[in-house]
Amino acid sequence: MSTRTSLDVRIGTGVPLLVADRVDPPTRHGWVGWVTTTDHKRIGILYLVTAFGFMALGGIEALLMRTQLAQPGNTVLSPQAYNEVLTMHGTTMVFLVVMPLWAGFANYVVPLQIGARDMAFPKMNAFSYWMYVAGGIVFYGSVFFSPPEAGWTSYTPLSSGPYIPGNGTDAWIYLIHLTGISSILGSLNIMVTISNMRARGMGWGRLPLFCWSMVAQAVMILLTLPVIAGAVTLLLTDRHFGTCFYDPHCGGSALLWQHLFWFFGHPEVYIMILPAFGVISEVLPVFARKPIFGYKAIAASSLGIAFLSMLVWAHHMFATPLPAIALAFFMLTSMLIAIPTGVKILNWIATLFRGSIVFRTPLYFAAGFLVLFTLGGITGVMLAIYPIDRQVTDTYFVVAHFHFVLVAGAVSGIMAALYYWFPKMTGRFLSERMGKLSFWLQFVGFLATFLIQHSLGLSGMPRRVYSYRADTGWGVDNLISTIGAFILATGVLLTLVNVMWSLRTGAKAGPDPWKANTLEWFAPSPPPAHNFDVTPVVRSVEPMRELRRQIRTAHRSGDGDE
């Protein structure tokens, strides 16, 4: 159902443009319109709103855990409740918050950035969204019965055998199935859209970097989500139909699960972080008023990371019995992946050098991302050295490491994306004052919460413990971490308040508020259902630069006046 563009005409602006000849179907109004929509922009907003709702739930769960851990021997949560909340938090944040938030931004932005009128398969797109909702409902339905409590990794035999009463693990399995369908179909859609529906003149070498990162993400999703879908199906049959894939008592292997899980689980980390890389690559050049430094290196390193991410999974298993050669292999591949990641960071900093930097909120989040994500990446290299890993894996050191990557990485990227694209989505700016305050609260709160956890891990505090004794000496660090978590949560809350407030009262943005480089800023804000009345011919990586210039000269010469 692609847009058929046929005419190459010059409209009064003097800008070379393509006129589309398809007419929009009438859009329905009210909630029926939202439920039945197949418009990529509305689906994108549905994803974003739903996922921010789940973020509130996941955040409350995080604060519950941090409150329980604030002092030794606390009794806010029972051991069972702690494990339930822990499992709900991790699973929610991964499958119901970060992945769908990126699906939301990608849905909204990708077709606009490539000059398309919708996704390649709009109905399948809506189906993907509703599968995500179904997964969330099935999973949170378990709260009323018996929530899962085996952690977001659901290691066997704890999850496969008779060790946990209740059926919570089944709800977890169905969540993986349903959100898996959602993500796989969503990625197919993104792949086909980007491959086939780019505006005339937009070769692969002119594809915006956010789109490149979505291509890399789609490759990883298409290759690894089927594996976890299969793995949880085997878990389901082990649990209910007497099969024996993971049970050592009848010839199965408890480690098989770990291999299958992490073959998906490690790329999953990059599935969550690569779109953030894309956002940073869009935001930095716009606010430095300077082209991205090393476009090709950044695009290529996304693909390199996608490839390498599938060769490192057993670094999550260094404490299990593995042959020496496997240990060495997975250590070296894990270190290798630091190279494309490091190259990106250097390219981003070089983008800022000799620029003319405008300090708006998206830039704050992008800069915060650079500092904190670098730290998370560095501890990642340390974890690749397996004797070191064996001291700190499964401790708070690792909790700190992955929150640096996921919160300071993925969530900072999400915040930058929200402040950057909100004017496109709504026609209004988010408040800068609230935005900057929100950034500082998040930045300071984040450091207080997670920096200190490295020390907790080094001094022996394992992760996933509901409590600890006073004589361990972990009380002070834990209290600091809990206070930090509340500051961080206040910061996130302030952004939500900002969204509510700015929807009605925010300053009007106009189509091109940031003087940005990519085609979404050529459409009105918010864009009409068909996105573009006319799509321009793309002549460079930064089509908006020429368009702006041409529009300006056309206006000056007088023949473009309305």
Place this chain on the structure above:
Amino acid sequence: MASVAPRLPAVALITVIAYAFDCDFAAAGALLPERGGSPNADRIASLYTVVLILAAVVFVGVTVALAFALVRYRSTRSPTAAQIRGNTRLEIAWTVAATGLIVFIAVFSLTKFGAIEHPDRAEANPAAASEAGIGDAGHGVLHIRVVGRQYIWMFQYPNGATSFQEMVAPVGVTVELDISSRDVAHSWWIPKLGGKFDAIPGYVSHTWFRLERAGLYRGQCAELCGRNHADMTAQVRAVAPAEYARWVARQKRLIAAADRARDDSR
């Protein structure tokens, strides 16, 4: 600001080095892994120290470069942006530099692994071993089986004795552990005695330690194994070799007596 910036990395580096070397034990647990119980834990901590220093240099370098760019090139001070799209030579140079650093860390680490993974035979102490009553069959190495189950650790000694939750082991003797599980996955970890090794049903993990001085070394299960995972603690009591020999013999007698008493009462 710009005048302080170049000095920052030096200051940070000195702080880290001071912490790492001077306040050896004070830093353990805050900046470095625990050490002081067994050579493998000490060697991991030393390796970690080197890696941490390199990591700190990289992190400080990146942060200073970023801070400098943000301060120096803000639009008020730098009204026009240079339109640069890249610099192939520079990009190749830093890719090579990053690769070099990674290769250095990998090779340096690999040279340290042997002594961490395997007990040094030359350092074995035959006198202590024979005092502890470990015959030549074990080549002076004491083998203890560690079995995890919800929610307690069981230890089986070569003479058939067992103990729960607390392992008793002789100072100066190399102890090798065979770690397994009866139910779900657990993870054996005493921070001062080295890294953790998972206890997985159907598999056996191996590790070792050699106690340097008498004392009590605490740890706890490090793999989520159910609701009482947090209470699955373990400790190793390091005693003189002769005391170990007495303890393990008495432990065997006590168990045998308890078994007889149970059989009689049936």
